[in-house]
Amino acid sequence: MSSEILQDKDFHFYPVRKPKFEFSENGTSKHWMDGSAYKTHILNTWTLFFPDGERFFIRSIQKFLPSIKDPRVLRNAKAFMGQEAQHAGEHKKTWKILEDQGFKIKTFTDFVNSFFVNFVEKILSAKSCLAATAGAEHYTSLVATIGLQIKALDQAESEMKRLWEWHAAEEIEHKSAAYDVFLDISGNYFRRMITFLGVTIVFWAA
Helix, strand or coil: CHHHHHHHHHCCCCCCCCCCCCCCCCCCCCCCECCCHHHHHHHHHHHHHHHHHHHHHHHHHHCCHHHCCCHHHHHHHHHHHHHHHHHHHHHHHHHHHHHHCCCCCHHHHHHHHHHHHHHHHHHCCHHHHHHHHHHHHHHHHHHHHHHHHCCCCCCECHHHHHHHHHHHHHHHHCCCHHHHHHHHHCCCHHHHHHHHHHHHHHHHHC
16 A cells, blocks of 8 residues: 555645636737737737647547556546646636727637547547647646746747746646546556657648
């Protein structure tokens, strides 16, 4: 029993935080990132991917919850889903700001949703979707780490800075959650590598 307790202490668990950011059209300028249209629009474009991308990650994990053998992996899988749900909801709040600023985003967000639901989840098996989630989380944690290290958000407006730094910190925190589920469920090396290649192409193309 003592060895099991020690292992649990060594296994990193994390909470589901609910920060509830408050945004408004008047409180967020059109070029909120360092006064730069270029930097702002890069992050705005990422924000259009996040809600449906996060929901894809959640669905990919959720399908395997009953099959997870390690209770520690299960606990973190549920926390991962909770954190990603919060990311999706908080980023989606910023969509209204973009629409109020005159951006036509619906066609693009509909495409992103359709890409995950009608393409990725139709052509890939459930285990491959899980492997894709693990691969994507590798990249998001990598970008988050670099962004925080170079203080990329220091010149962002305050509430946007809080949003993105919170998201980045949690991506680093739960970076291994999907991978741990994949190892618990399958761990097939060939599936992981082939899927990661596809994730790499999509990630850098986006």
